[in-house]
Amino acid sequence: MVVDNSDSRTSLRVNESELRVPSAELLEMDSNMSSFSGSFDIAIGGGGNKQYEDNYDERSTTRSHSNSTAKEKAISVLQKKFDIKNLFNNEEMEKRDKVGWLNSIRFKTLTILLLLFFVTVLACLVILIVAFHLSYTRVEYNSVVEASVRVSRGIHEYYSGLYVKLLEYAPWDSTLNLFVNVTYEDGTTIEPSPELVDQYFTNNIFCSYMSNVNLSLVALYYLNGTKLRSMACFNSTLEESLPEELENLSPDHYLIKDMSVTSTRRATYMKPSSNNVNHSNDMLMLVAMPVLSSDYSSESGGVMVFGRYQNADAIHALTTKTQLCISFYNYNSSSDQLVVEKSTSTSAKQFDSVVSSSEALQVDVEDDSWVLQSAIYVSTFDSADAVATTNRYCYSTKTKNSGMTPEAIDGERMSAYQIMSDINGEKTILVRTDMSRKIYTNGINSFLITWGVMTVMLIILSVAVMAFIELVVLRRMVRLTNSVVKITNNWETVVMNGSRIPKYTQDEIGRLANRVNLMLGVLEKSYQHLQKDHENAQSLLDRTSLEEQKYRQVLNAISDFIITIDSKDGKILNYNTSFQAKIMTRVVNEATEKKVTNKAINEYFDSKPTMQELLGRMEDICSGTAKIWETNFVSRYNALIPIHVNCSKVKIVIDGGEIVDAFVLLARNMADQYELQKTIKTQQEQFSEQRMNFEFDYYWKNKEMKEKLRIFCINEKSYENCLFLEEVEAYRKIKRTHNRVKKQQEIIAKFLTKDAKYELNISKEEEFTIVSKIRDGYGQIDLLDKLFSIVRGMFYRDTFQRFLKELDQENESTTSSSGLDVDETSDTISSSTSFTDFTGPTDK
Structure with a gap:
């Protein structure tokens, strides 16, 4: 016969059959076994402290007497338990039959089904969130990129308008006559002169005309870059001069180079210097082409440049045209870089890498393929941030009653960034296009509707499954349980007359009923073997005593620290010799030993945790919610000993036979291991340094x-x-x-x-x-x-x-x-x- 001690029940395996003995009664037998086994009072096999071994001889006589008494009492308990008349105690059976609703199979099954329902709903929620987020984020991304292309197309149309105006003057005999001699059809030849230039500008280029056609400046240059004449007007007001960058140009300047070729056309942005008082913050849009005859048959006589300042009105017109919010920034300006850094939530260095790796947009008035170039960066920003919305212009919508009103532009916005090259070919002009996140919001609404429909469908399906399980499985299980309870309440009829459970269908529940009937038949035969098992139980008690001594010797041979503490107050109940020798002070006599073993365990940790904190940590380790605790013990010489603490919770019997919950602490001594790791690391660093020196010296010498x-x-x-x-x-x-x-x-x-x-x-x-x-x-x-x-x-x-x-x-x-x-x-x-x-x- 073998005794199997599990967490909540003790069983006796008897040859062919199996007899279950009530755990509450065998607990009394275990208590008696603990009495005769002396120090068999902790789950890992004994205390193992040194004082116990020193006083072993003094206690041997008392222990021998207690062992005999404990054995006799345990044997009498077994005899009582093996009496078939006491095997089924009706009172105890009635207590067991009163199963709480929390332990019923019906409650557990329905609870599991509900949990599965919630898990399924949660899984659907996660899948839908991911799917909708990915799909609508991609749609939103494509929309904002398309919006940036729309802005580029609007800029191209502005340049095209300037270019159309330029075509009215540059390929014209009157303009060409300002640079070279022109012979007209009547044979008249007119030579260039200052008076002719003054007359040309008086008749053709004047402020009111420039204001009507949205021109800010007109300039004529020779092919070597020398300025012939210019005029700058803004809002019908004549300005003193051009921006200093356009006063005199070199032959290699972007607006002059290759202008001897009649098919050359130029279009670009320019950021005037800060000396340009009237337009220090405005970008300048420039278009240029050679000056030709009206029939385009002559060679290039010079260069004509038209320019327009991109002020707030121009940008507002562009926002109205594109129905978007637009911002223009000078990327070479530190203040504008700060705005970009704030609105993109990236560092300036990161955004610089994006700009440097991207191709800048180059305006071309004759080919609009450049507007299809994708944005270099897409991100979101909060329009409530005053820094992020610097130089931001948004369109307005016209309502019937209130006229032009600003569009709803607050909240989180989706933005796309494009970089454009300036007149010097540098990546200077940064254009930000932002739009509302209505697409993403609509996606969230669609997700909520879809998830709601799926949840309703899952609820209906779950109710149907629960009803099916209740009718087909649970009711039949309850009937089978009630039949078993009736038989156990009338055990004499079962054993003597061979009563059995009524038969069910041939499914799993029916087979279970047949197995119960087979078990009842085996129970009848088991009574015949009970007397033989009595002798096996007595032998088991003797072996238990020997095993206890073996476990104690093994624990004392372990170099790590093993301590047993009370789970309620943290008092030390027992420990092995390693803990006593290295951590605790030496114990002189038994009276002192009692004082030491009642000390609190938290006094030996260097962090000095409170007892409540320590016991809570031990509970977490035992339940698996916390990992091994790495800390230090304070040795008897006030030295720190690094340890890894693991813990298990057991029930033990203390003096007086009381059963209490205790923590068994296994503290691994990591001092030697840490020292070895430190030595290996030092040697590796030295070897790496020597290898570096050797390799470098080889090439250096x-x-x-x-x-x-x-x-x-x-x-x-x-x-x-x-x-x-x-x-x-x-x-x-x-x-x-x-x-x-x-x-x-x-x-x-x-x-x-x-x-x-x-x-x-x-x-x-x-x-x-x-x-x-x-x-x-x-x-x-x-x-x-x-x-x-x-x-x-x-x-x-x-x-x-x-x-x-x-x-x-x-x-x-x-x-x-x-x-x-x-x-x-x-x-x-x-x-x-x-x-x-x-x-x-x-x-x-």
């Missing part, structure tokens, strides 16, 4: 490789580190102190001063500590050693690694090719020569 390294540093624009290492080596070779002082000052001037030619790229902290010490030094031989090590480390990790990579590539190309080209050889020689010219004075 090889003249040919060093020469290649120097050339590589010059080509990589990182020559300062290489040159500094050479200078420090030269400094170390100087024997006289006053010569080293001179060299020291040269090195400081060359590398360690602000705006030095070869200024080192070191941190502020290093500059404050190390460089200051170097400046205060006086030619000490080791004065530059620390900075030398730092620069050498940076040089090794950055430039030197790229140099090695290039060497590998050269070796591969050398292996694959049969020889070098003559031109390549000459290039190498010239490169070496230029390097010598560059470094010659420094080497001296």
Whole structure:
């Protein structure tokens, strides 16, 4: 016979049959077994403290007597339990039959079905959220990109309007006559003159006309860039001059270059300088073309430029036309960069990388394919942020009663960014287009409707499933249970007369009823074997006592700390010898032992947690909600011992036979392991440092490789580190102190001063500590050693690694090719020569 101690019940396996004994009664038997087994009072096999072993002989006599009494009592309990008349106690059976509604199978089944319903609804919710979010985010993204294209098309139409006006004047004989002689059909030849230019501008170009056609300036230039005449007007008011950038242009200027070719057309943006008082914040839209004859048959006589300031009115007109909110920013302006950084929620460096990797829009009045170029960046921003909405213009909608009113532009907005090149070919003009998130909002509404319909369908389906399980399964199970209860309440009829449960259908429940009837038949046979099991139970008690002693010896042999504490007040109930020897103070006698074992466990942790905190943590570890606790014990010599604490919760019997809940703490001593890890890490760092020094010294001391390294540093624009290492080596070779002082000052001037030619790229902290010490030094031989090590480390990790990579590539190309080209050889020689010219004075 084998005794199986589980969490809530004890069973006796008897040869062919199985007999279940009530756990409450066998608990009394376990208590008696604990009495005769002495220290068998914790779940892991005994206390194991040293004082217990020291006083073992004194207690052996008392224990022998208690063991005999405990055995006799346990045997009498078994005899009582094996009496078939007491096997089914009606009172106990009635208590067991009174199952609470929380433990009923009907409640559990319906609860599980409800949980499955909620999980299904939650899963559908998550799937729908993800699906709708991805789909409508993509639609919203495409919409804002399309809106940015719409803005580009509106800008193109503005330029096209300027270009149409320019076509009225540039290909015209009267305009061409301002630059060259023109012979008309009647044979009359007119030569250019200042009076002719004045008459031309008086008759054709004047402020009222420019205001009507939305022109801000008109300028005529010779093909060499010299200005012939210009006029600037704004709001019908004549301005004194053009922006200073347009006063005189070079032949290579964007507006002048290639204008001798009659088919050349130019269109671009320009940001006037801050000296342009009247329009310091407005962008200038410019179009230019050669001055030709009316039939386009002549050569280019000059260049005619039309310009229009893109002020607030122009941008408002563009927003009304596109029905969008538009912002123009000068990307070279720090204040505008701050606005972009605020509205994109990215750093300036990150957005710079986006701009630098993107192709800028270049305006072309004759080809509108450039407007189809996609936005470079898409993001969202809050329009309530005053910084993010700087220079933002939004359209207005016309209502019947209140006229023009602003469109609803508040809240979160979707924005797209485009970068345009200016007159100098730089990425300067940043255009932001933003629109409302109505598409995404409509998607959320659609999601809520879909989820609501699915939830209703799932509720109907769940109710149907629950009704089916109740009618087909649960009712039949309840009937089977009631039949079993009736039989157990009349056990004499079952055992003596062979009564059985009525048969059901041949499904799983019917087979269960048949198995119950088979179990009742086995129960009848089990009575015949009970007397034999009595002897096995007595043998079991003897073996239990021996096992307890074995467990105690094993625990005391473990070097880790094992402590048993009360789960209510945290008092120490027991511990092994490792804990007693390394952590606790030595116990002198039994009276002192009792005082020590009643001490609180939290006193031995270095963090000194409260008892409530400690017990709560132990509870979390036992339940699995917390991992192993890494902390420290304070040893008897006030030294910290790192430990990993694991815990399990058990029931134990303490003095007096009381059964209490206790925590069994297994604290692994991690001191040796931490020390070993620290040693290994130190050795790895030393090996890495030695490997770096060896590899670098190999190439540094090889003249040919060093020469290649120097050339590589010059080509990589990182020559300062290489040159500094050479200078420090030269400094170390100087024997006289006053010569080293001179060299020291040269090195400081060359590398360690602000705006030095070869200024080192070191941190502020290093500059404050190390460089200051170097400046205060006086030619000490080791004065530059620390900075030398730092620069050498940076040089090794950055430039030197790229140099090695290039060497590998050269070796591969050398292996694959049969020889070098003559031109390549000459290039190498010239490169070496230029390097010598560059470094010659420094080497001296």
